[in-house]
Amino acid sequence: MRTKCSLAVGAISILAIVGLSGWTASAQAPAAATAPATLACDHDPPPDTNQTKAPADPLPQEQVKATPIDASLLTKGLPCAENVNPRGLFGDNGLANLQRGFDFYSWLTFLALNAPADGTRIDQAQPNTPTKWEQPSNFKQLLDVMLPDGRSSSWGDKKIVPPECLDQYNKLNGKVMVIEMIEESFNEPFKTGPLIDQQGNYAIFDILMNKSMFDYIQQHNLQSKAGQQSKENASLKVDFPAGANRPPGDPGAVMIKVSWKVLDSPAERQNFHTVDALVLMPRHPNEAAKPPCLRKTLGLIGFHVGHKTEGRRQWIWTSFEHVKNVPEQQEVDNKQEQGPYNFYKVGCDPTQCRVNQTPPTPWEPVFKNGLRFHDSAFRSQITRVVPLTDETKDMNERFHKIVGNTVWKNYMLLSTQWPSDFRCAAKKDDTSRPPPPVPATDFKKEPDMNCAPAPTYLANSTLETYSQGTDPLASSSCMACHGNAVSQQVRPPDMQAEDFFNQSDFTFMLEKARGKGTR
Amino acid sequence: MSGVLPHRGPIAPNTIEDELIGALTRRTVLAGAAAATVGGTLDTPAHARSVDPNSREDMVLFVLLSSALTGIAPSKLAPGFTLAPPPANPPTVPPPPIDLSKSVPGSDPVNVKQEYFTWANEKYPSGLEYLLQLVRKNLNASNRDKEILDALKFDDDAKNKTPSDVDAKYLARSIVLMWYLGAWYEPTELKALRRDLPKDPTRVAKFQVVSPKAYTQAWALRVAQAHPMGFSEMQFGYWTRQPNPLADFT
Numbered sequence: 001m002r003t004k005c006s007l008a009v010g011a012i013s014i015l016a017i018v019g020l021s022g023w024t025a026s027a028q029a030p031a032a033a034t035a036p037a038t039l040a041c042d043h044d045p046p047p048d049t050n051q052t053k054a055p056a057d058p059l060p061q062e063q064v065k066a067t068p069i070d071a072s073l074l075t076k077g078l079p080c081a082e083n084v085n086p087r088g089l090f091g092d093n094g095l096a097n098l099q100r101g102f103d104f105y106s107w108l109t110f111l112a113l114n115a116p117a118d119g120t121r122i123d124q125a126q127p128n129t130p131t132k133w134e135q136p137s138n139f140k141q142l143l144d145v146m147l148p149d150g151r152s153s154s155w156g157d158k159k160i161v162p163p164e165c166l167d168q169y170n171k172l173n174g175k176v177m178v179i180e181m182i183e184e185s186f187n188e189p190f191k192t193g194p195l196i197d198q199q200g201n202y203a204i205f206d207i208l209m210n211k212s213m214f215d216y217i218q219q220h221n222l223q224s225k226a227g228q229q230s231k232e233n234a235s236l237k238v239d240f241p242a243g244a245n246r247p248p249g250d251p252g253a254v255m256i257k258v259s260w261k262v263l264d265s266p267a268e269r270q271n272f273h274t275v276d277a278l279v280l281m282p283r284h285p286n287e288a289a290k291p292p293c294l295r296k297t298l299g300l301i302g303f304h305v306g307h308k309t310e311g312r313r314q315w316i317w318t319s320f321e322h323v324k325n326v327p328e329q330q331e332v333d334n335k336q337e338q339g340p341y342n343f344y345k346v347g348c349d350p351t352q353c354r355v356n357q358t359p360p361t362p363w364e365p366v367f368k369n370g371l372r373f374h375d376s377a378f379r380s381q382i383t384r385v386v387p388l389t390d391e392t393k394d395m396n397e398r399f400h401k402i403v404g405n406t407v408w409k410n411y412m413l414l415s416t417q418w419p420s421d422f423r424c425a426a427k428k429d430d431t432s433r434p435p436p437p438v439p440a441t442d443f444k445k446e447p448d449m450n451c452a453p454a455p456t457y458l459a460n461s462t463l464e465t466y467s468q469g470t471d472p473l474a475s476s477s478c479m480a481c482h483g484n485a486v487s488q489q490v491r492p493p494d495m496q497a498e499d500f501f502n503q504s505d506f507t508f509m510l511e512k513a514r515g516k517g518t519r
Numbered sequence: 520m521s522g523v524l525p526h527r528g529p530i531a532p533n534t535i536e537d538e539l540i541g542a543l544t545r546r547t548v549l550a551g552a553a554a555a556t557v558g559g560t561l562d563t564p565a566h567a568r569s570v571d572p573n574s575r576e577d578m579v580l581f582v583l584l585s586s587a588l589t590g591i592a593p594s595k596l597a598p599g600f601t602l603a604p605p606p607a608n609p610p611t612v613p614p615p616p617i618d619l620s621k622s623v624p625g626s627d628p629v630n631v632k633q634e635y636f637t638w639a640n641e642k643y644p645s646g647l648e649y650l651l652q653l654v655r656k657n658l659n660a661s662n663r664d665k666e667i668l669d670a671l672k673f674d675d676d677a678k679n680k681t682p683s684d685v686d687a688k689y690l691a692r693s694i695v696l697m698w699y700l701g702a703w704y705e706p707t708e709l710k711a712l713r714r715d716l717p718k719d720p721t722r723v724a725k726f727q728v729v730s731p732k733a734y735t736q737a738w739a740l741r742v743a744q745a746h747p748m749g750f751s752e753m754q755f756g757y758w759t760r761q762p763n764p765l766a767d768f769t
Contacts, residue, residue, distance in 0.1 A: 472734070502755070
């Protein structure tokens with residue numbers, strides 16, 4: 001609920017003392033300074049129902065109740081790990097009960113990561129209230145870890161701003177997000193193409209990691225090509241720390257991938273969570289000039305979280321997106337669209353607006369156009385191929401009620417993908433010698449090292465736009481894709497092939513390490 | 520399971536299909552032992568009921584049928600499968616009768632069993648009904664799998680067998696192949712193959728891949744400790760290592 005303070009239009013207050021060095025100050029936040037809000041991890045996250053867990057006897061089904069989705073959940077904090085139960089609202093359907101538990105966990109995760117950085121409540125946030133995940137003290141952008149020369153860094157290091165953005169950055173006192181675009185910032189995974197909104201702008205993508213991931217990378221010298229290719233790392237089985245629900249509470253490795261929409265029109269900004277940003281266009285060999293650094297207001301349209309836990313060493317994969325990104329295909333088929341949409345034009349002739357097609361090449365942004373696509377007439381016409389389940393829609397409705405009249409009611413969970421074969425998911429490596437350090441994930445297990453992902457497929461309409469569907473290995477599945485991620489480690493000649501592992505524990509970040517390699 | 524296939528020479532041109540089947544049954548594929556062939560009499564149920572692929576009880580019966588036919592444990596074919604009541608400790612003798620209404624058909628994200636059940640039911644509803652009745656009849660038998668298999672082992676021209684019995688026998692074979700290969704071989708095609716192969720060893724069976732999902736879930740490749748062409752869920756670089764033990768796959 002808004003307070004009188006927050007309605008003081010035109011009053012620009014200097015906020016607090018948060019590690020806001022990279023971000024903009026809210027124009028309408030409360031004037032009183034508050035303590036810095038850290039991203040605490042809750043080692044006793046609430047389950048989604050009151051049902052007991054084995055070995056206790058189950059409650060009779062008529063006594064099983066859903067955990068109330070009320071305002072008390074807004075301040076719970078990031079779950080250190082999942083708290084799920086194969087028993088629940090759906091009787092003996094273990095899969096459905098666990099899915100609901102994971103979806104509940106995903107919402108707690110979303111609320112915790114997007115809670116205001118200044119410690120105020122998310123149900124009182126303004127569209128541009130900086131969030132906890134946007135604080136450099138909580139998450140670092142990928143390119144701030146994989147530095148150009150591959151050098152190591154410390155978590156507390158100041159942001160290295162590209163020279164093209166430095167003047168603007170300094171004029172804004174560093175209170176701005178900086179996005180240095182690379183190909184992955186505009187071209188979707190496996191180079192499947194960019195996404196162009198209804199205003200003709202590129203959607204922009206960014207990747208971040210938490211301190212746990214950062215520390216592991218630095219500790220093992222994985223932040224550089226040379227480090228990964230070193231002899232010392234030839235025998236390393238990359239195995240990021242895992243979160244667990246026990247005191248004092250450590251979430252383990254958490255990574256985020258976000259998608260943004262350029263909001264040139266002030267009218268649009270009330271419907272999105274927004275950031276003030278400097279966007280450095282991607283360097284291009286065909287462009288003689290330096291890339292421009294563009295000041296833009298960006299609106300959040302997609303939000304992926306990957307969280308590694310002891311119970312799910314294949315990570316838990318959460319995906320949210322803006323409710324007005326795209327219609328579901330069956331809504332289009334039944335002419336039940338409820339536009340306007342960010343990436344779909346209602347009523348456009350399908351022969352003119354071909355659905356789910358990639359834009360015409362070339363795909364690279366052109367400096368003189370800024371973030372507008374070169375074909376000024378083209379707009380992506382996207383539908384959601386696999387609809388949300390009724391259970392997920394129900395959970396979204398319940399959580400929307402507690403975030404008040406804030407922009408956060410405009411974000412919905414698509415689903416949570418999780419490894420459903422529990423014995424497989426928790427399997428440790430107990431055969432390697434010497435025994436590997438904790439978490440000691442077993443990376444050799446066969447036949448399915450992803451441990452039966454549920455649901456089998458999951459795609460975000462902004463982040464996996466062109467690989468939606470249900471075709472095995474062709475359609476988007478977080479784990480099926482990330483399970484194939486590898487590092488730049490190299491097998492030395494004196495090492496047997498079967499002893500060499502260059503899997504990178506479900507993250508593609510390590511392939512982005514820079515600097516001069518040894519190979 | 521030893522995981523060792525029996526050594527076999529080339530197939531003699533005049534070997535009839537039942538002899539082939541006798542040498543390389545689903546049991547020998549997994550256990551490395553030859554199965555005894557015993558004929559049996561199957562009473563046709565007096566009152567047939569139609570099969571419902573959305574019925575929990577019918578799905579439990581289908582999984583038990585599939586397990587008996589393929590030699591693969593029900594919990595592998597249908598993760599989460601449990602029969603009710605659960606076994607007591609110490610076990611009671613005789614064990615209590617299975618309660619189908621409380622048994623759990625399993626729930627897994629791939630759920631290929633639903634696809635197979637629906638497929639077989641759409642193609643041969645009365646034949647499938649026959650087979651599920653066979654399972655129901657032997658539900659509480661001490662060696663349920665053997666009773667089911669024995670009831671399906673007979674010559675096509677056995678005098679005490681009806682055309683429905685013969686059709687069900689070939690449908691059972693189609694179901695085995697569906698689980699192992701992800702492909703559907705029409706029962707009539709299998710019957711024709713039996714007739715034609717001795718005369719024409721080059722005769723190739725016609726089949727239809729059930730679906731992309733079925734292609735990826737074929738058990739033959741798991742038994743081979745491998746994966747279907749174009750689809751693998753193994754760790755990148757697995758080809759540099761010996762495969763994991765068979766027990767990990769099956």
